[in-house]
Amino acid sequence: MLEKRTPIPVDEAVRRVSYFQKQGETEWVALEESLHRFLAEDVTADHHVPAFDRSPYDGFAVRACDTAEASRENPVRFEVIDHIGAGAVSEKELGPFQAVRIMTGAQIPEGADAVVMIELTQPFEENGKAFMSLKRRFQPGDNISKTGEDAQKGSVLLRKGTRVTPGVSALLATFGYASVPVVRKPVVGIIATGTELLNVSDPLEPGKIRNSNASMVYAQVIEAGGSPLYLGKISDDLDKSFAAIKEAMKKVDFLITTGGVSVGDFDFLPAIYEKLGADVLFNKVAMRPGSVTTVAHANDMLLFGLSGNPSACYVGFELFVKPMIQTWLFNEKPHSICAEAVLTKDFPKPNPFTRFVRAFVYHQEGKLLATPVGLDKSSSVTSLAEANAFIILPGGTRGYESGRTVQVLLIREENGSEWPWSVLSRSSKL
Amino acid sequence: MLEKRTPIPVDEAVRRVSYFQKQGETEWVALEESLHRFLAEDVTADHHVPAFDRSPYDGFAVRACDTAEASRENPVRFEVIDHIGAGAVSEKELGPFQAVRIMTGAQIPEGADAVVMIELTQPFEENGKAFMSLKRRFQPGDNISKTGEDAQKGSVLLRKGTRVTPGVSALLATFGYASVPVVRKPVVGIIATGTELLNVSDPLEPGKIRNSNASMVYAQVIEAGGSPLYLGKISDDLDKSFAAIKEAMKKVDFLITTGGVSVGDFDFLPAIYEKLGADVLFNKVAMRPGSVTTVAHANDMLLFGLSGNPSACYVGFELFVKPMIQTWLFNEKPHSICAEAVLTKDFPKPNPFTRFVRAFVYHQEGKLLATPVGLDKSSSVTSLAEANAFIILPGGTRGYESGRTVQVLLIREENGSEWPWSVLSRSSKL
Helix, strand or coil, rough: CCCCCCCCHHHHHHHHHHHHCCCEEEEEEEHHHHCCCECCCCCECCCCCCCCCEECCCEEEEEHHHCCCCCCCCEEEEEEEEECCCCCCCCCCCCCCCEEEEEEECCCCCCEEEEHHHHHHHEEECCCEEEEEEECCCCCCCCCCCCCCEECCCEEECCCCCCCCHHHHHHHHCCCCEEEECCCCCCEEEEEEECCCEEECCCCCCEEEECHHHHHHHHHHHHHHHEEEEECCCCCCCHHHHHHHHHHCCCCCCCEEEEECCCCCCHHHHHHHHHHHCCEEEECCCCCCCCEEEEEECEEEEEEECCHHHHHHHHHHHHHHHHHHHCCCCCCCEEEEEEEEEECCCCCEEECCCCEEEEEEEEEECCCEEECCCCCCCCCCCHHHHEEEEEEEEECCEEEECCEEEEEECCCCCCCEECCCCHHHHHHHC | CCCCCCCHHHHHHHHHHCCCCCCCCCEEEHHHHHCCCEECEEEEECCCECCECCCCEEEEEEEEHHHHHCCCCCCEEEEEEECCCCCCCCCCCCCCCEEEEEEECCCCCCCCCCEEEEHHHEEEECEEEEEECCCCCCCCCCEEECCCECCCCCCCEEEECCCCCCHHHHHHHHCCCEEEECCCCCEEEEECCCCCCCCCCCCCCCCCCCCCHHHHHHHHHHHCCCCEEEEEEEECCCHHHHHHHHHHHCCCCCEEEEECCCCCCCCHHHHHHHHHEEEECCCCCCCCCCCCCCCEEEEEEEEEEECCCCHHHHHHHHHHHHHHHHHHHHCCCCCEEEEEEEECCCCCCCEEEEEEEEEEEEEEEEEEEECCCCCCCCCHHHHHHCCCEEEEEEEEEEEEEECCCEEECCCCCCCCCCCCHHHHHHHHCC
């Protein structure tokens, strides 16, 4: 019999899933393995940076007071009493009109309070001794990087939940994190359903298509920060399918199925959820594509039933799965961010439900522009390869003209959002 | 003796490096290993998509002509003669007022030319036979995804040089690429110089700092698409250093050194380049930070001499190394893209040279905003962790006020640019 389903709004659906959020445990990995992992602890400075007053330039450390009379007409001469490279520390203390030759990054010697860049000096020798002269005044503190000016000991430099980027790697190295506390990646199981599915390596057969969703979701899980585990295709048999899902749930932190969630007669997932005693959070969302997306909760685990249509599957992952993976990884901004962009083409279709239009967004003359890509059919696999955003067209609208400002969900941007969905309540007032 | 160096403009420096660009060879990797790799060949469709006329919905396949009289007052009845799931093909041909129950994605049976969504039908049984009735007219072609409407057989779907994303993975799977031709990653050697450098795992010592550049550049190489090979710290001894560099060049496609390129007395790189008989493309760039960045070419290999200052090192990598890695990977847009953004803070410093200011850019009310992060000193390691862009302040300018439009280099954006540097010639006219 045909089941009646009640669609719920997108933001409500996201909220229901968020209710079951979980966070991962800490594990330690080598610094060189930590790129794109998420920090499990705050990183604090174990020392001042710089740890000592140091020279930002190659030049000479001097006492500023000795330069007071220096001018173009009156060069002042200094005896060069030492010569230190970065990493070395001079054991000498400067007296009047003495200077120490100093390299970038080296510690300022005792007595010195300014550094003169080498380009501003004239070195010379006299009676086997080294000298230099200069023609400008300097103030105490000139050209000295002060202890702690970059970071104070004890200060929090990075919050837990921060994703490791090259800049973060530099910071971790500076503070001695040869090993880095990161959040264990959640294992995300992927099961494909659909008798029409061939393996990627299979030749085409009449009526069938190759399984593209599994490969796509596998890649999406990696990008979101999870560890994907492909568990193959589910059988046609309800009992066998049920057993496969039960077994899968022992191995994973989240479980994704693709396909099988429609009201079609070959869609097993609803029956499996029932047999599991799962709490079905929703089985219809007021959106296109992906309206049949279903999320259930059983044995303390979220079960994501994504649509079998590639674009619907993609949208379902971005909206519901990615934020849960990111929350697991302590990211406090787990959702994609929403921005305003200018539509570059008409989009004449009316939208009874919230519509996510695959789009390419780009910068031009200070504005963000959004161009819908490919056909707007949920089966259109080519357009997913080009899309870096979804245009969000709120439900109850009649279509949009080129030049109009629209909201775009920047699904491939590194920085996230706490809650982008207030845009839906705002937009529905249009 | 103090060597005199002539600074060259940034765009000229980038151009000189580009002259020695190389491209990598093809290697085949499993589809599930191909994420973020770059395609070495164009991907063409080996079949139409869809490969057959198919149903985008669950419903009934009918002959549109049989619905001509259907209306709310006059439901038309159809005998349901078959029932096919996705992947199955009906062997029956539809006659007048016959219908086939059909699932999403299934092939349209012979004789049918429209699909009626299941919600619009009323199924019933009579004398043990299945029927359905409907109350609306349909046109031939209604709700049919036509053969080839998504992609035509033989068409180029992805250009070589395309980076594999989840959407690209889906496309590759659809066309049977269980194995994917990608460009071999260039091996990028990293050697650190500087007697002041401690290993990341070492305790701090007076006058010394931990080596953060190697970890940072290691991560930058991975993000740019290369395969980093850390070769340790170079010795203090010129002959040993020379031997180490010669040895390193046998193992890598590009070689990066950090530090040692200044005019300081402990900076060996200039002497090593000379001993190698290297062609020094430049050893001074009219920019801050990173003015001492040096690039040389020897034995058909680019040698990148990046500054020892973390931010200068970072900038040097983004400007000179990344584009060469990306070009190796066939990316036709190997540079970071440049966009316009609104400055949110005053930046009062005059800029005798082009200045790259570490910044965080973000979207707000349809605009891109740029906030300088941290101190603008080249030693400031904390600010690199926050930066996702560089504000480009052209040379010869007096400083910038909040609210002014500036150019930003979006160093962390996935999409690149062919040549962002025309902005420098434009901006210098300000």
